[in-house]
Amino acid sequence: MDGRFQHFYTLEEHAEHIAQIRARFGSKFIEGYGVPLENGKAPYWADDKVVNRAINIKNISEDDDIETDVYEIQGS
Numbered sequence: 001m002d003g004r005f006q007h008f009y010t011l012e013e014h015a016e017h018i019a020q021i022r023a024r025f026g027s028k029f030i031e032g033y034g035v036p037l038e039n040g041k042a043p044y045w046a047d048d049k050v051v052n053r054a055i056n057i058k059n060i061s062e063d064d065d066i067e068t069d070v071y072e073i074q075g076s
């Protein structure tokens with residue numbers, strides 16, 4: 001393990017990390033996760049090979065606080 005995720009033990013911790021990266025750097029590729037969906041859609045510039053459809057960021061507000069909700073999707 002390269003240490004990148006060593007402090008993340010739950011889905012909530014991963015979600016908070018992804019939200020922080022998105023808030024700080026905008027919509028882009030996130031190392032280890034790919035490009036998350038934004039409000040259910042892939043960014044116009046993203047190649048489908050790097051889009052991670054399992055992660056969906058819903059932008060609710062642009063304030064300084066970050067709140068995350070995590071939902072586990074059951075496979076079919």
